[in-house]
Amino acid sequence: MRFVWAWLLYTWGGLHRYFGIQNSMAREFERAIHYFSRAYEVDPTFRAARLHRGILLGRELGRFDEAIADFDALLKEDPTYYLALFNRGMMWMENGRYPQALADMETYLTQSDPSDENWPDAQRIVRLLQDLDTNAEE
Known part of the structure; x- marks a missing residue:
């Protein structure tokens, strides 16, 4: 059940990312980060949520240090x-x-x-x- 809830949160984050890209809205990117973070909190084995949060932080928001920190943490785990x-x-x-x-x-x-x-x-x-x-x- 935990994975299903995490997947739904992750999917919701993906929708916000899509809306942010389509409409150039930083507010949507922030919502996507929120949902990717929640998905990872619900299921810490759901690495894709943290990976995509890092990608979003770096590419769309230019928050380089936070993106690198996400990738470093993922690589520390595996x-x-x-x-x-x-x-x-x-x-x-x-x-x-x-x-x-x-x-x-x-x-x-x-x-x-x-x-x-x-x-x-x-x-x-x-x-x-x-x-x-x-x-x-x-």
Whole structure:
């Protein structure tokens, strides 16, 4: 029953995120964060709720430190949770922290399955970051 309630809260959060994106309304993003947080509180094994809260915090609201904290906490619980690793790498890259982004993306590529939907993006990002590193040294 706990999982069902958490899933409903998570789904409600997803709807608020959708409305926020469609209407450019920060208020909807805040509501989504509330519901993602509640879903995770109800069922702490429901990692997707915390993952999507972190993504929302970073991408839509620009609250970088809070997003990184969510990804760090997820990785502390499970160091092989490669979706948190990928998204933390994206967050590092979007904020100009290229060495951290490269490390996360390289680790993601060694831990995740090549059939994962993010795999091609991670490969491109690693090449881009390696090129940036090479150009910076020249």
